[in-house]
Amino acid sequence: MKAFFTILLTLILSLLISMALAIYLPFDQVNRMFMAGLSVPFLFPLIWVFMLTIEKQWVRITTYAFGIPALSTLVYLQLSTALSA
Amino acid sequence: MKAIIHKRLYNWHSLTGLISTVLLVALCLTALPAIFMKDISQWLTPTQTITPLSEYQSVDRWLEQADEQLNLAGKEFHIRSNIDSQPYTLWTSQNDTFTAFVQNSEGMFVSHHSASAAKVLAEVHHNFLLPDPYGEYLVGLLGLAMLALVFMGVLLHKKWKKEKTQLRAHRSRRLLLSDLHKVLGLWLLPFHIFVSYTGATLGLGSLLLIVAALSAFNGEQDAAVAAVFGEEPTLSMQTCAMQSPSALAQSANQHWQDKYGNNQITDIEIHGWKDCNAQITIASAIPGYLLNSNAVSYSLTSGELINEIDWIPGGFGERWYALLGPLHFGTYAGYISQWLFFVSALLLAVMMVSGMLLWLNKRNQSLEKSWFIKTCTGTSLGIAMASISLLFVATLQNLFFSDSAFSISTYKLTYAASFLCTFMICVARLKSWLLISRLIAFMYLLTPLIHAYFFDLDQSTLAVQLTFLAVSAVFFTLPSLINNYTQTNTADITIPDENGKTTSDSQQAI
Numbered sequence: 001m002k003a004f005f006t007i008l009l010t011l012i013l014s015l016l017i018s019m020a021l022a023i024y025l026p027f028d029q030v031n032r033m034f035m036a037g038l039s040v041p042f043l044f045p046l047i048w049v050f051m052l053t054i055e056k057q058w059v060r061i062t063t064y065a066f067g068i069p070a071l072s073t074l075v076y077l078q079l080s081t082a083l084s085a
Numbered sequence: 086m087k088a089i090i091h092k093r094l095y096n097w098h099s100l101t102g103l104i105s106t107v108l109l110v111a112l113c114l115t116a117l118p119a120i121f122m123k124d125i126s127q128w129l130t131p132t133q134t135i136t137p138l139s140e141y142q143s144v145d146r147w148l149e150q151a152d153e154q155l156n157l158a159g160k161e162f163h164i165r166s167n168i169d170s171q172p173y174t175l176w177t178s179q180n181d182t183f184t185a186f187v188q189n190s191e192g193m194f195v196s197h198h199s200a201s202a203a204k205v206l207a208e209v210h211h212n213f214l215l216p217d218p219y220g221e222y223l224v225g226l227l228g229l230a231m232l233a234l235v236f237m238g239v240l241l242h243k244k245w246k247k248e249k250t251q252l253r254a255h256r257s258r259r260l261l262l263s264d265l266h267k268v269l270g271l272w273l274l275p276f277h278i279f280v281s282y283t284g285a286t287l288g289l290g291s292l293l294l295i296v297a298a299l300s301a302f303n304g305e306q307d308a309a310v311a312a313v314f315g316e317e318p319t320l321s322m323q324t325c326a327m328q329s330p331s332a333l334a335q336s337a338n339q340h341w342q343d344k345y346g347n348n349q350i351t352d353i354e355i356h357g358w359k360d361c362n363a364q365i366t367i368a369s370a371i372p373g374y375l376l377n378s379n380a381v382s383y384s385l386t387s388g389e390l391i392n393e394i395d396w397i398p399g400g401f402g403e404r405w406y407a408l409l410g411p412l413h414f415g416t417y418a419g420y421i422s423q424w425l426f427f428v429s430a431l432l433l434a435v436m437m438v439s440g441m442l443l444w445l446n447k448r449n450q451s452l453e454k455s456w457f458i459k460t461c462t463g464t465s466l467g468i469a470m471a472s473i474s475l476l477f478v479a480t481l482q483n484l485f486f487s488d489s490a491f492s493i494s495t496y497k498l499t500y501a502a503s504f505l506c507t508f509m510i511c512v513a514r515l516k517s518w519l520l521i522s523r524l525i526a527f528m529y530l531l532t533p534l535i536h537a538y539f540f541d542l543d544q545s546t547l548a549v550q551l552t553f554l555a556v557s558a559v560f561f562t563l564p565s566l567i568n569n570y571t572q573t574n575t576a577d578i579t580i581p582d583e584n585g586k587t588t589s590d591s592q593q594a595i
Binding site: 034045075 | 228293406
């Protein structure tokens with residue numbers, strides 16, 4: 001169960017990181033779409049393995065607990081601004 | 086690296102391998118015929134029964150005859166001629182089921198058994214013949230698992246300078262397996278990363294489209310696809326006169342000629358033939374670029390250019406996407422890259438099996454009772470048996486039923502039935518693998534012999550014939566090789582090292 005949640009959280013984190021990278025880097029609409037979609041399959045296993053190399057559990061929990069809401073806000077803010085413009 | 090992290094990585098590496106290895110081995114083995122799909126299709130095509138056409142200029146007359154016999158009005162279909170001087174193949178699509186047709190020497194359009202059979206071989210690798218999109222998702226998830234295994238393996242083995250050429254064949258079985266696993270993992274590392282990443286991306290494409298559309302098109306997936314590939318035509322259900330597809334193919338040819346100097350048409354796709362909104366998309370490979378084929382779409386009623394897909398001047402993301410196909414299929418350097426991929430896929434399967442044997446060895450499990458050995462043997466022999474059974478059936482069809490129509494489902498059924506039979510026999514009684522191996526060897530010998538007796542041989546078909554004979558030789562000698570190996574003394578021996586300290590092979594293998 002713990003492993004399942006870890007993988008699920010890592011998936012969410014990698015999705016948000018790939019979207020944030022695509023949105024905040026200077027790409028046009030089509031390239032942003034490709035960047036967001038294509039970086040997920042690389043980032044997900046990479047971040048998961050990286051998380052396994054962190055020794056302290058509290059560091060991992062903090063990364064998920066702060067990383068996911070912060071990235072969600074960043075992505076939401078940029079997308080809502082772009083959509084309303 | 087601290088011991089606790091090393092242990093955690095090692096445990097996850099073992100667990101991920103344990104869950105995915107059998108399916109990953111299946112994926113590697115199904116890739117072997119898929120790499121040479123075009124050659125196998127050509128090998129199976131009895132050339133004396135089909136009218137060869139060399140230029141796309143003649144496609145109009147050919148299409149007119151196909152329409153008279155197959156009633157193509159309003160349908161979506163592809164016209165392909167992958168190799169110069171080969172006949173065109175017409176692929177019709179209905180409910181996601183493709184059927185291939187060719188014109189025989191009497192002008193009749195008949196089922197193209199060989200193209201359909203070769204497509205099934207490629208489809209097994211694409212989705213394990215499971216219903217889409219679940220089959221594709223499973224293959225994509227396996228790609229992710231393999232990429233994770235690669236990353237963990239890189240972190241686990243930091244002594245790569247020492248281990249890169251270390252293969253201690255005469256010590257113990259465990260040490261040999263360990264060295265083999267590390268050496269293959271290290272030397273094939275770029276191949277592992279490219280193939281697993283591109284496989285995961287291609288398999289999970291429809292899920293990734295959701296993320297892609299969310300980040301740029303307000304979540305509208307149709308708009309995201311249309312921005313790259315153009316709008317799908319909406320059929321008007323009214324009949325109109327069509328422009329000449331040959332002339333439009335010539336225009337496409339001239340279009341890329343003016344831009345890049347050279348090109349080769351790889352595919353013509355027609356949506357809604359004879360409909361007032363009919364559209365033709367012509368894909369062309371541009372030599373010298375490691376990218377997907379470019380394409381142009383024209384209206385079939387007015388001949389007007391509707392859309393252009395040109396990956397060459399595209400941005401970073403577009404080029405990244407256009408690289409996926411060539412990197413995964415290994416078609417960029419012709420036969421050299423195809424053979425490299427063939428050997429690498431085979432070695433990848435060996436590496437995975439060596440990893441699992443190491444895991445079994447560590448747990449002192451009996452090989453004969455191990456579920457892994459049973460399922461892995463069943464899967465490997467099942468794939469070999471199913472592939473040759475399919476080719477054998479297609480060869481017999483070309484001989485005795487060349488004018489009969491066969492659905493692609495027939496080939497899928499043949500493949501699935503022969504795989505499941507072999508798999509179940511191996512799982513139920515592992516010792517039967519010796520007999521099955523010899524039967525497979527016999528089939529790989531018989532099929533090219535029948536082919537050589539009845540059909541003409543040319544340079545490309547000769548290469549496929551020789552490959553089949555080599556596979557036959559491997560399956561004939563495999564039982565005795567493995568028996569000899571397992572009967573040799575594989576006891577764990579203790580050997581003093583350079584400093585005079587004694588370390589057992591089991592300890593060294595970790």
